[in-house]
Amino acid sequence: MTPPTRPLVEFHDVTVAYGRRPVVWNVDLVIDSPCLFGIIGPNGAGKSTLLKAALGLVPLVGGEVRFFGEPLGRVRSRVGYVPQRETVDWDFPVNVMDVVLMGTYGRLGWFRRPGDRERRLARECLDRVGLADVASRQIGRLSGGQQQRVFLARALAQQADIYFLDEPMAGVDVRSQERIFHVLDDLKAAGSLVVVVHHDLRTAAEWFDRVALVDRRVVASGRTIDTLTPENLQRTYAGHVDVLDDLAQAIAARGRTP
Amino acid sequence: MTSSTLVGDLAFGLGGIHAWAMATAAVIAASCALVGTLLVVRRMSLVGDAISHAVLPGIAVAVLAGGRPGGPLVFLGAVAAAMLTVWLTQGLRAAGGLTEDAGAGVVFTTLFAIGVVLVGLAPPGTHLDAACVLYGELAFLPFDTISIAGQPVPRAFVAGATVLAGLVAAAVATWKLQVFTAFDPAGARMAGIPVVGVTTGLLAATAVATVASFDAVGAVLVVAMLVAPAAAAELLTRRLHRMVVVAMALGAVAACVGYLAAWRLHTSAAGMIAVVLGLEYAAAAVLAPDDGLAARLIGRVRLAWRVAREDRLATVWRAEEAGNRAAARPQTPHEAVVVRWLEFTGHLLRDGSSWRLSPAGRREAENVVRSHRLWEAWLGRHADLPLDHLHPPAEWVEHHLGAEMRERLEADMDERAADPHGREIPPEA
Amino acid sequence: MTAAAGILAHNTVVVALGVAAVGFAAGVVGSLCVLRKRALAGDAAAHATLVGVAGAFLATGRRDLATLLAGALVAACAGLGMLVLVRRFTRTRDDAATALVIGVSFGLGITLVSGLPAWGYANSAGLEQFLLGHTAALTARDAWLLAAVAAVAVAAVAAILKEATLVAFDAAFAAATGWPVSGIDYLIVGLVALMVVAGLPAVGAVLVTALVVIPPVAARFWTDRVGTMVVLSGLIGLAAAAVGVAASAARPGLATGPLVVIAAAGAFAVSFLCAPHRGWIARRAEAARGLTVRRGDDEGEAGR
Numbered sequence A: 001m002t003p004p005t006r007p008l009v010e011f012h013d014v015t016v017a018y019g020r021r022p023v024v025w026n027v028d029l030v031i032d033s034p035c036l037f038g039i040i041g042p043n044g045a046g047k048s049t050l051l052k053a054a055l056g057l058v059p060l061v062g063g064e065v066r067f068f069g070e071p072l073g074r075v076r077s078r079v080g081y082v083p084q085r086e087t088v089d090w091d092f093p094v095n096v097m098d099v100v101l102m103g104t105y106g107r108l109g110w111f112r113r114p115g116d117r118e119r120r121l122a123r124e125c126l127d128r129v130g131l132a133d134v135a136s137r138q139i140g141r142l143s144g145g146q147q148q149r150v151f152l153a154r155a156l157a158q159q160a161d162i163y164f165l166d167e168p169m170a171g172v173d174v175r176s177q178e179r180i181f182h183v184l185d186d187l188k189a190a191g192s193l194v195v196v197v198h199h200d201l202r203t204a205a206e207w208f209d210r211v212a213l214v215d216r217r218v219v220a221s222g223r224t225i226d227t228l229t230p231e232n233l234q235r236t237y238a239g240h241v242d243v244l245d246d247l248a249q250a251i252a253a254r255g256r257t258p
Numbered sequence B: 001m002t003s004s005t006l007v008g009d010l011a012f013g014l015g016g017i018h019a020w021a022m023a024t025a026a027v028i029a030a031s032c033a034l035v036g037t038l039l040v041v042r043r044m045s046l047v048g049d050a051i052s053h054a055v056l057p058g059i060a061v062a063v064l065a066g067g068r069p070g071g072p073l074v075f076l077g078a079v080a081a082a083m084l085t086v087w088l089t090q091g092l093r094a095a096g097g098l099t100e101d102a103g104a105g106v107v108f109t110t111l112f113a114i115g116v117v118l119v120g121l122a123p124p125g126t127h128l129d130a131a132c133v134l135y136g137e138l139a140f141l142p143f144d145t146i147s148i149a150g151q152p153v154p155r156a157f158v159a160g161a162t163v164l165a166g167l168v169a170a171a172v173a174t175w176k177l178q179v180f181t182a183f184d185p186a187g188a189r190m191a192g193i194p195v196v197g198v199t200t201g202l203l204a205a206t207a208v209a210t211v212a213s214f215d216a217v218g219a220v221l222v223v224a225m226l227v228a229p230a231a232a233a234e235l236l237t238r239r240l241h242r243m244v245v246v247a248m249a250l251g252a253v254a255a256c257v258g259y260l261a262a263w264r265l266h267t268s269a270a271g272m273i274a275v276v277l278g279l280e281y282a283a284a285a286v287l288a289p290d291d292g293l294a295a296r297l298i299g300r301v302r303l304a305w306r307v308a309r310e311d312r313l314a315t316v317w318r319a320e321e322a323g324n325r326a327a328a329r330p331q332t333p334h335e336a337v338v339v340r341w342l343e344f345t346g347h348l349l350r351d352g353s354s355w356r357l358s359p360a361g362r363r364e365a366e367n368v369v370r371s372h373r374l375w376e377a378w379l380g381r382h383a384d385l386p387l388d389h390l391h392p393p394a395e396w397v398e399h400h401l402g403a404e405m406r407e408r409l410e411a412d413m414d415e416r417a418a419d420p421h422g423r424e425i426p427p428e429a
Numbered sequence C: 001m002t003a004a005a006g007i008l009a010h011n012t013v014v015v016a017l018g019v020a021a022v023g024f025a026a027g028v029v030g031s032l033c034v035l036r037k038r039a040l041a042g043d044a045a046a047h048a049t050l051v052g053v054a055g056a057f058l059a060t061g062r063r064d065l066a067t068l069l070a071g072a073l074v075a076a077c078a079g080l081g082m083l084v085l086v087r088r089f090t091r092t093r094d095d096a097a098t099a100l101v102i103g104v105s106f107g108l109g110i111t112l113v114s115g116l117p118a119w120g121y122a123n124s125a126g127l128e129q130f131l132l133g134h135t136a137a138l139t140a141r142d143a144w145l146l147a148a149v150a151a152v153a154v155a156a157v158a159a160i161l162k163e164a165t166l167v168a169f170d171a172a173f174a175a176a177t178g179w180p181v182s183g184i185d186y187l188i189v190g191l192v193a194l195m196v197v198a199g200l201p202a203v204g205a206v207l208v209t210a211l212v213v214i215p216p217v218a219a220r221f222w223t224d225r226v227g228t229m230v231v232l233s234g235l236i237g238l239a240a241a242a243v244g245v246a247a248s249a250a251r252p253g254l255a256t257g258p259l260v261v262i263a264a265a266g267a268f269a270v271s272f273l274c275a276p277h278r279g280w281i282a283r284r285a286e287a288a289r290g291l292t293v294r295r296g297d298d299e300g301e302a303g304r
Helices: A048-052 A096-102 A118-130 A142-157 A173-188 A201-207 A230-237 A242-252 B016-040 B045-064 B070-095 B098-119 B129-133 B136-145 B155-173 B176-185 B183-192 B194-235 B239-267 B269-287 B293-322 B331-343 B361-382 B391-400 B405-413 C002-035 C041-060 C065-089 C095-116 C138-171 C173-175 C181-203 C210-219 C226-250 C258-276 C280-288
Strands: A008-019 A022-029 A036-040 A060-067 A079-080 A162-166 A193-198 A210-214 A217-223 B145-148 B150-156 B348-350 B356-357
Touching: A008 A048, A008 B391, A008 C065, A022 A048, A022 A060, A022 A210, A022 A217, A036 A048, A036 A173, A036 A201, A048 A060, A048 A118, A048 A162, A048 A193, A060 B016, A060 C226, A079 A142, A079 C173, A096 A118, A096 A142, A096 C138, A118 A142, A142 A162, A142 B269, A162 A173, A162 C065, A173 A193, A173 A201, A193 C065, A210 A230, A217 A230, A217 B129, A217 B155, A217 B331, B016 B045, B016 B070, B016 B150, B016 B155, B016 B176, B016 B194, B016 B269, B045 B070, B045 B098, B045 C095, B045 C280, B070 B194, B070 C258, B070 C280, B098 B129, B098 C210, B098 C258, B129 B194, B129 C095, B136 B361, B145 B155, B150 B155, B150 B183, B155 B176, B155 B194, B176 B183, B176 B194, B194 B239, B194 B269, B194 C095, B239 B269, B239 C095, B293 B331, B293 B348, B293 B356, B293 B361, B293 B391, B331 B348, B356 B361, B361 B391, B361 B405, C002 C181, C002 C210, C002 C226, C041 C065, C041 C095, C041 C181, C041 C210, C065 C095, C065 C138, C065 C181, C138 C173, C138 C181, C138 C226, C173 C181, C181 C210, C181 C226, C210 C226, C210 C258, C226 C258, C258 C280
Parallel strands: A036 A193, A036 A210, A079 A162, A162 A193
Antiparallel strands: A008 A022, A008 A060, A210 A217, B145 B150, B348 B356
């Protein structure tokens, strides 16, 4: 009997606030085996915020997130990230290969430049996402789907064990979506955990093994077939969270609700 | 720029000059503050900075073409230069892909440089030189007078007062448009408001205010008079019309105080006015009622104290519920202080080696515990959390629930008035 | 007289080289700032330097360039520090905060510079040359100092170019992968403060931002690669500084700053109009010929 291993990702009582105003409340989530994991919920539910908090981009006001039982700082090289596409200026003077190479910077460290080994790795990653022949194109001259695949290739170049993707399918054509999904599926098959913030319920039901339904707090989580029930969906998408919003406002004002 | 050159003050009498200089500075500062408030609220402060620099070539060209400083040709030249700045900045963004601030940086430095060169080419005696351009000569302005109703009145004051009156009139006339465009440009556009026209008007007003300030404080310090009072006012109030009035008042006060301080310290009036404006801003940042640093600190302390009191009362109540009097005793010196205070206010009563709740204390304690258990119940129903993870969130949320919210939470529950651990939820006290 | 003329000429050349080095370094450092979309960060630092110059003179009584520039650097960093404080502790937004620091710090500087003569500091005249630049007063030693600062700045940029590019392009990804984004930002802004200070003697506090903003923006038109842009920006800055100093030597009465800026603006205009692919003329020609900038086409990429 194998000894129990630490969970891959563990959110313990995670509360996230913007300034003093809580936007995500008391999240408890444990993912203990590689799978395709979806974080689903309506707009403004805090799904991206939750992801960013896990990666240390937004501060936690309560709780902690652990990876392989460790805080993120100790295992950064094992965690890959694909941020939302809108965060980037696509007129920046870099080409596709430059961007993918940025995925190798974490392992290179300060001052060292990418060499042959890194370039080979970058080419492999570009191959996997089907962009090998646009390697020297400036990134502004790519379509939405191609841009997303460049980001994915960059994350692949990190050679991580856990990948976090923030709305990778937003604004991407169907063919590119399928393509991206297949890459993610291959990652899962190779033993990585892939956590995706996603907005489309139909494809969520098709693609993900496990999901968490989030609307400012986790409504339900578990295997997709068990979790995406009408009742849970009702509570997530039509739930009355004005209680949380009013409370958040009171907390931000350091006072009480009426 | 030193007071030792104030030779002609005998003609006016010392008080007279200072009064006029301060009045001139005050009307100029008020004009700038009025325009500046709209700029700040619309996040166009850097455009204001750009225009205040870029009017220089317009002024220089007008003066070289024979215009009188402070005369209409100069105002026109300034407005033309301002429009040129904006047109070039937008053009660079559209045609060259430059960001707004990079484009502005290119345009206004270039125009200012051209302006300085033109000023250098001006024949001596045209009342335009590099130092004046940069920081004005407020102290000398009162000596250039025109006659009004038989009294000598400084020309600069007349110009400044006229500009102020004009700007106030324009602001009042277009007030609703300005407010709408400032807070919701997209909505304003859809409502048919000529957003571009309103914005152009604002930029022209900025140019006019800049020119009016030019003689007094020079190019670079106009930006302080445009932005500082408005930024301070923004911290003090959220209503735009109040913001404008407060900004104008702050500007006028800084102008007078700055001028007097400069006279006392024998230094540049323009510089001192800017310094006083900075101090005003700092004061606003600290003292602002809701957002100021002092208010925030006080708020934090008050919350911490309220939490400590409520926690202690709830602990004593729980001790009673569990029949464990010893648990009501404080464990740390901090808790002991809280207990003493609660005793003093009559919420706790001494009871042998421990304490018990007075009727007032009981009411408050029950509401705290009620808040706690209602929250646990709500969270247990609406969030996917194990049973032992409900207590910590409720521990801090309990202090932020009011009576109405408790009613809502209770109404959301099924009939049984018990928390997820099976403990009874006290009724509203 | 010929010997003196010879020395003078040599002095001018050395000063020109020193200032040109500063121009190069300013262009290089400015590229990082422009890429990071913080083009006007240097402006706040620049206007604060005047306080430092006057303050250094007040504190030490010395007027050598090294002392004054040291004071300027301290004040520049203080100005940037004020910006950080305002951002952190108040609701005031970035653009208003920058304008605020620019205006108030400059006002304080003017107060000091104007007051010094009246307060009995007889030999304080001439601090005003730091407003618009005046290279005629520089010595060869000063030029060496400036060149050394320039060299340090360029070396620093070369060392962290990869990290700075990463942060400028995608700060979220950089932070998530463990890079100290704030630290790198502070370093970039610190280098800009250093260049602003080094540019004071040549261009003056009011216009020195131009030296850090115009060359990178001009260079961007010529290339799509960061490395090339940085080097080209340096060269444009160098050329502008050299031209400005030469023009200033020809007409000693004119301040140097405006001439340098006009030279840089000329380079910008040429770049904006004439650069291949991204220049205005080239784009109009392409549009006229019916070509559009080729974007990847999802439908046309079947099988990719």
